[in-house]
Amino acid sequence: MTCGFLKFVVGQFAPVLAGLALHFVPVAFYLIPIHGVAPFKMKTRVQASFINVSPGAMFLCTAAQKQGTRYRPTALDRETKREVILEMHRLETLSRIAMIVIAVIAVVAALSQVESLLAPVVLALVVGIVLSPISDAWEKRGLSPVWGALTSLVISLMIAVLLVLVIQPVVSELMRQAPKVMDDMRSTIIHMRHMFQGIQDASKEVSDAITPATDGAKDGGGNGDKSAVPDAKDLVMLAPSIIAQALIYVGALFFFQLSRGEIYNWIAKHLAEPSSRGATAARLRKAETRVSRYFLTITVVNGGLGLAVGVAMQLIGLPNAPLWGLVAFLINYILYLGPAALIIALGFAGVATFDGVRVILPPLIYIVLNATEAQFVTPAAIGRQMRLNPLLVFLSLTFGIWLWGPLGGIVAIPLLLWALVLTNSLPDPKSEPEQKLEAD
Numbered sequence: 001m002t003c004g005f006l007k008f009v010v011g012q013f014a015p016v017l018a019g020l021a022l023h024f025v026p027v028a029f030y031l032i033p034i035h036g037v038a039p040f041k042m043k044t045r046v047q048a049s050f051i052n053v054s055p056g057a058m059f060l061c062t063a064a065q066k067q068g069t070r071y072r073p074t075a076l077d078r079e080t081k082r083e084v085i086l087e088m089h090r091l092e093t094l095s096r097i098a099m100i101v102i103a104v105i106a107v108v109a110a111l112s113q114v115e116s117l118l119a120p121v122v123l124a125l126v127v128g129i130v131l132s133p134i135s136d137a138w139e140k141r142g143l144s145p146v147w148g149a150l151t152s153l154v155i156s157l158m159i160a161v162l163l164v165l166v167i168q169p170v171v172s173e174l175m176r177q178a179p180k181v182m183d184d185m186r187s188t189i190i191h192m193r194h195m196f197q198g199i200q201d202a203s204k205e206v207s208d209a210i211t212p213a214t215d216g217a218k219d220g221g222g223n224g225d226k227s228a229v230p231d232a233k234d235l236v237m238l239a240p241s242i243i244a245q246a247l248i249y250v251g252a253l254f255f256f257q258l259s260r261g262e263i264y265n266w267i268a269k270h271l272a273e274p275s276s277r278g279a280t281a282a283r284l285r286k287a288e289t290r291v292s293r294y295f296l297t298i299t300v301v302n303g304g305l306g307l308a309v310g311v312a313m314q315l316i317g318l319p320n321a322p323l324w325g326l327v328a329f330l331i332n333y334i335l336y337l338g339p340a341a342l343i344i345a346l347g348f349a350g351v352a353t354f355d356g357v358r359v360i361l362p363p364l365i366y367i368v369l370n371a372t373e374a375q376f377v378t379p380a381a382i383g384r385q386m387r388l389n390p391l392l393v394f395l396s397l398t399f400g401i402w403l404w405g406p407l408g409g410i411v412a413i414p415l416l417l418w419a420l421v422l423t424n425s426l427p428d429p430k431s432e433p434e435q436k437l438e439a440d
Helices: 002-031 042-049 055-066 075-113 115-130 132-140 145-176 178-195 197-219 221-228 232-258 260-271 274-316 321-331 337-353 356-382 390-404 406-422 432-439
Strands: none
Touching: 075 115, 075 390, 115 132, 115 145, 115 232, 115 274, 115 390, 115 406, 132 145, 132 274, 145 232, 145 321, 232 260, 260 274, 274 321, 274 356, 274 406, 321 337, 337 356, 390 406
16 A cells, blocks of 8 residues: 555656756755866856766656656756856867977977987978078989989088188187186276266176186186187097987988978878878978078078178278178078177177277177168068068077077077968068959
């Protein structure tokens, strides 16, 4: 009797109980954390109740269906479901951003760890892209690509040797003149202290800060020079690493020049959709052509700047004027940071060579010549559409130097330009007249 009465009650009230349970399950999740994990928002518990349905709720839904009733979601349920979907999309976006950040950190750490292996390879690829017109010229004449690869290799090695031969005497001269420069700076500061008595305290602090360094240079000048210049033991220890990196560079440059077309086709085949493989390969070749054309034009401009600097330094009587012109030509490839370093070096050379107001002539002349080149000559030569964003240039240089030192600064600008051209971030000067006609 009792069992029959219970069955009757359950049969009559099961649909009602199921509906009440489904309506109150979200409220229960406001108070009870899901699976023992407290959500970061109270609303998330309501949202999670529609995703993580408990076995009891599933039983109630099944009981309602067996009794021939159908649960109809209310407007509140539909709104909550929409919020759940929006929350899931937001969490998915945040997870993607977190994965990208983690991937970038991992890539940067890997690049830093494999510097000795990857840096010469990247340098070889950059030089190969810049010197690609040489290989193309040999191939157009019907000769083997080997000749183009060998020519590019010889030219790059000659430039490297020339760079070492030019920089070494200048650096040695600056190091030799360092004690004299410090003495001249100390004398200048003392003279300024006598001229401006009103700033005696500030000038005294500067003089006290410089005097110990000057005395140390006087007392231990020979020891300082010996510690600054690597001795034979240091060179012997560094020789295997330098030779290994040079061999990696030579091999990577030669084989890249030998098989550029095959590499581009392989990249297009494996990294692009089947319908856009031809366009991807053509874009890679177009980026290579524009980068090489850009650096060929910049080489001519830098050559003119170096010639002007050399002549100007000769006219004012600065020693080794041709070397300074050659340094100005080479260092101008490193935008912003290269000229800034040369201004400092010319300032030291002026202090070491001249007296009085003439000490500022070398850096001042170079600033005027460099500003003229940057504001007038370069835009006229390469067009304003190929001018790079100064912030991107500065950040890429900073990142490259921080990651791989001077070598990173050398490859930063070519890689940045190649990436911008490859992603169509720089307009094509040939297509610019056509775009103007279409706009008209």
